[in-house]
Structure formats: C-alpha cells, structure tokens
Amino acid sequence: MRSPFRIKPRRVLRRRVLLVVGLALLAAASAGAVRASLWGGPIGLTKSVDKADAPPFPVRGPRNGLRPDGTRVIASFKAANGISHDAVLGSSSDSKKICLLDVNLATGDEAGGCNPTDDAFGGRRFLMSLSYDGGPAIGSVRNAHIIGLAASDVASVAIVSSDGARKDVALNASGAFVYVVPPGELKRGVQPVAVVAYDASGKQVDRQATGITG
Amino acid sequence: MSLARPAAGFSRTRIWRLVVTGAVVSAVFAATADAMVGYYYAGPKSWANGQDASSSYATTHNFNDMSASSAGYDKMTTFVDNVSYSWHNTVRNTAYETIARWASNGTSRKGYCKAYTSLYAYCFVGNSNA
Numbered sequence: 126m127r128s129p130f131r132i133k134p135r136r137v138l139r140r141r142v143l144l145v146v147g148l149a150l151l152a153a154a155s156a157g158a159v160r161a162s163l164w165g166g167p168i169g170l171t172k173s174v175d176k177a178d179a180p181p182f183p184v185r186g187p188r189n190g191l192r193p194d195g196t197r198v199i200a201s202f203k204a205a206n207g208i209s210h211d212a213v214l215g216s217s218s219d220s221k222k223i224c225l226l227d228v229n230l231a232t233g234d235e236a237g238g239c240n241p242t243d244d245a246f247g248g249r250r251f252l253m254s255l256s257y258d259g260g261p262a263i264g265s266v267r268n269a270h271i272i273g274l275a276a277s278d279v280a281s282v283a284i285v286s287s288d289g290a291r292k293d294v295a296l297n298a299s300g301a302f303v304y305v306v307p308p309g310e311l312k313r314g315v316q317p318v319a320v321v322a323y324d325a326s327g328k329q330v331d332r333q334a335t336g337i338t339g
Numbered sequence: 340m341s342l343a344r345p346a347a348g349f350s351r352t353r354i355w356r357l358v359v360t361g362a363v364v365s366a367v368f369a370a371t372a373d374a375m376v377g378y379y380y381a382g383p384k385s386w387a388n389g390q391d392a393s394s395s396y397a398t399t400h401n402f403n404d405m406s407a408s409s410a411g412y413d414k415m416t417t418f419v420d421n422v423s424y425s426w427h428n429t430v431r432n433t434a435y436e437t438i439a440r441w442a443s444n445g446t447s448r449k450g451y452c453k454a455y456t457s458l459y460a461y462c463f464v465g466n467s468n469a
Contacts, residue, residue: 234441238434240410247410254432259425333433334413
C-alpha cells in the first residue's frame, strides 16, 4: 500500500516550513493586535495580559499600610458575615487610573471603581462603592456595605436609608469611611439610597445615589 | 538552513514534519491565549436609565467591567450564576470604571451590567488570569 505521505523534495519542504513559520508569526502578530485593541479598555487589561496585570491588585503583603505593589489599605473592616475586607487604594498597572477597591480577604474577590489619576474623585467630593452578594431581590441580599474615600474638604459623611433614617459614618485619618448595612434592615427591605457629604460648616457638598434596586 | 544528517530510522521528512507541527501548534496557542482575555458584551453605546446587558455564561469569567465615557454616571456590574441565578460580588458606583472580580470556582457565570442613569458606556467580561 502506498504511503499517504509523499516524500517531497528538500527544497519544497523548506519552502513549506518557511511558509508555516511565517504564518505562525502572522498569527502571533494578529493576536497581539487583538490584545492591543483592548488598550484603553478595562483597567488591569490595559497593558499585556498576564498575571502581573490581573485587575487590579492581587491580594498579598501586609494587611495594613503600603503593600509591596504600591497599593494602600485605607480601611479594614468585617462584613456582616464576619469575613475581613480591606478598602484598598492604588493605581492601575499603567498608572492612568486610581482605584478604590473593596477586597474580600478570604476569597480575593474585588469590587470597586476607578477614576483618572488626575481626577481621583471624578469631579465629586467623594468616591464610593456599594457592594453586596445575593439578590437581585433585596430580601436575598447579603453582606452589603459601602466603602468610600472623601476629599480633604469633607468633614462628615452620612448614609441615607430608604426608611428616611440618616446615619453618620466616621471618617478615618485617610478620609476613608465604611458602612456595613445591618442584615436586619435588608430583611425588612430597608436599604441605603444615598451617601451625603458635608463640609466643616455642615453644608452639603455632595450627594450620590445608591441602592439595591435590582 | 540545513539539518545534520538524520539518525538512522528518523528520516529528514519526519523531522520537518515535527518542525512544521510545532510551528502550527505554537501559532494556534498564541492566538488562543489572547482570545481568552475577554470581550465587550455591550457597547460602546448610549444607555437609557435602567437599561442592562448580559454576557454569555462561562466558568472562566472572573472580571466584569462597565466603563463610561467619564466619571459621574451611576451604574452597576455583577456576576450571575446559572444555577440559582443569584448575583455575586455586585458593585454600584459613579466611578469612571465600575469593576467586579469574582474568583473562578468552577461555577458557570455571566457578566451583567446596568445603567442607573443615561450614559455612554461599554461592558466587558473576561478572565484576568488568561
């Protein structure tokens, strides 16, 4: 029986090898182009895509203070389920954005927001995020909390709940604040609906809506 | 380019085939590795208040991002599993980028994003460990 593979002359084989190598290089270049098209896209994916660029901050290093990767823990707290979290401030891998992230120290999960480095508060007086698990129905929401960082002219911050209550939250030395939503309130359908910032005179300087609205 | 005389029982043709196969495998690997980064599942486009979008389900999605044209727009990202359809690691804010990262744990999940105001934005889901 004749072999299905015909023996090719050496010159033909060499051409084929060069062709395949060329195609391989072309494929690699195309892949790079696809990757390049993501530049300017999501944070952490703005450079090359490898573990070093995992968005945005791998959980490692000391629990408090400056991390080895240059990020800074501005507040530490326990969520309603008792799991420790850090509020972490740091810049993106390309240094174009600054991010405030809620990091679950048990799982490494992250949630937060990023603004341009030259406008860290995004034109507001504070940067904050509401994060939670469960839902979308409010009765099944767990571990809801708000983390934030206020500008230096903010003297106090309050959380406004859907039942009309207003609760002051403390600003720490970094200007960070944390509010853990009481699980009992969530069960009753009560949720935070706004975060309000005041200056030293008590004048409202910013208000941002929030909420678990599904 | 020349090859040394091949060892007995290992023809020149087989060596070339190995070289060719290796090159093809390398090319496919390079292309596939980048394809696993992620994709934009909505936008960039204009969103109305309350409008939302979902990606397809995958176990590899661990990064979900909604980015607006600038900061100040209220929006949300989360992951939805395809067993209980519960939300995971939901985050809502007015930052330029609203991001959630839910570690891969074998659970099939989709990225979901929603606008709480009119804005111009896109949503992206991917695997940051690719």
